[in-house]
Amino acid sequence: MEPANRTRLSEFILLGLSDKPAHQTLLFWIFLPMYLVTLVGNLLIVSAILTDAHLHTPMYFFLCNLSLVDVLFSSTTVPKMLANLHTRSRAIPFxxxxxxxxxFHLFGTMDSFLLAVMAIDRFVAIVYPLRYSTIMSPRVCGLLVGIPWTVTNVQSIVHTTLMAxxxxxxxxxxxxxxxDLMPLLKLSCSDTRLNELVVFVFGLFMGFSPLLCIVISYVCIFRAVFKIPSAQGKWKAFSTCGSHLTVVSLFYGTIFAVYLQPASASSAQKDKAAALMCGVVIPMLNPFIYSLRNxxxxxxxxxxxxxxxxxxx
Structure with missing residues (x-):
């Protein structure tokens, strides 16, 4: 029989980024414009791709999906954070x-898989240019997006079911x-070993497989580009990857920079910094990166x- 003090909580309290009222007001007016720019910028990208027949190609199909996921990813955390900052109420129902x-885990993981899919697209376009339209058929493009959606949904369902x-x-x-997963697990008085095992297994696969795919794709791309005799040809090939490489560098560079900090930086602060960069800052920057030089x-x-x-x- 469980002890009497083991009652199921009906809500949690999100401590947020700061407990000082002056800081909360400042943070609200910093993140509100950033969120609005994220919404407008990414929805403009989606609308432009959907309405322009010239952009109905695999590359822009994947970019359209990335922009949509960025909107959903940012909307997972930012509106609630803004509401808490504005109302000073930090409660969230169970x-x-x-x-x-x-x-958060669905759209965050989907973001990394889409970056991997876009790397595959660039690999096929540069290494097999004459067969590009045949290889990247509508069916293949659908599978390259549909399979990650399925896998990430399964991951999120498993995590949520085990947490519940x-x-x-x-x-x-x-x-x-x-x-988030780990802060919630630390609050539980149940046996969390199964949850932690699942977090490790999914984290290993979901975290490293997209990055490995990106690295392998770009190794093959660089090898193919260096075989092009003319400098102009090399530049033209590299220019098609510039925006994607920038976004990949921001995404994974942020994660590595945050989690490779000295041990003096607390785990909670690292998690907040990574979540803010990946869930707020990068989705805001992506529309500019993909449109300014395109x-x-x-x-x-x-x-x-x-x-x-x-x-x-």
């Missing part, structure tokens, strides 16, 4: 906490600005603006 955990069966009796305060995307955005905005001529 069911809402599980839902936030589910969607736990009992929490070590207090309700989560030292984070959203509900003539086709800039042309599609101009066409979209001319269609939406009334002419004053």
């Amino acid at each position: 069911a809402g906490c599980l839902a936030q955990m589910y969607t 069966r736990l009992t929490f009796c070590a207090g309700a305060e989560i030292p984070h600005f959203f509900c 003539r086709d995307m800039k042309a599609a955005l101009r066409k979209l603006a001319m269609t939406v905005l009334p002419s004053h001529a």
Whole structure:
């Protein structure tokens, strides 16, 4: 029989980024514009790709998915964080906490898989240019996106189901600005060994397989590019990868930079820094990275603006 103090909590308290009122006001006005830019920028990318027939290619199909996932990923944590900062109320219901955990891991992992899929696309385009349209058929593109969606959903369902069966009796305060796996496990007074094993197995596969795929793709790309005799040909081949390489460097560079800090930096602070960069800053920057140096995307955005905005001529 369980001890009397093992009661199931109905809500958690998110400690957030700061408990000082002045800091909370400042943080609210920092992250609100960033979130709005993320929404507008990524939705513009999605709209431009959907409405411009010239962009109905595998590369832009994957970019459209990435922009949509960035919107959903950012919307998983930022609106609740902004509401808590604005109202000074930091409570989140138990069911809402599980839902936030589910969607964060779904969209966060999907982000990394889409970066891997886009690396594969660039690999085929550069190494097998004459067979590109045959290899990257609509069916293959659908599978390259559909399989990651399935795998990431399975991961999130397993994590959420295992978390829902736990009992929490070590207090309700989560030292984070959203509900995440490890902070929740630390609050549980149940046996969490199975949860921790599943976190390790999924983390190993979901964390390293996209990165390994990206590294292998770019090793093959660099080998193929260096065989091109002309400097102009090399530059043209590399230019098609520039935006993707920038985003990959930001995404994985942030993770490595945060978690390779000295041990003096607390685990909670590292988790917050990584979540803010990957879930707030990078989704905001992606539309600029993919549009500023891309003539086709800039042309599609101009066409979209001319269609939406009334002419004053």
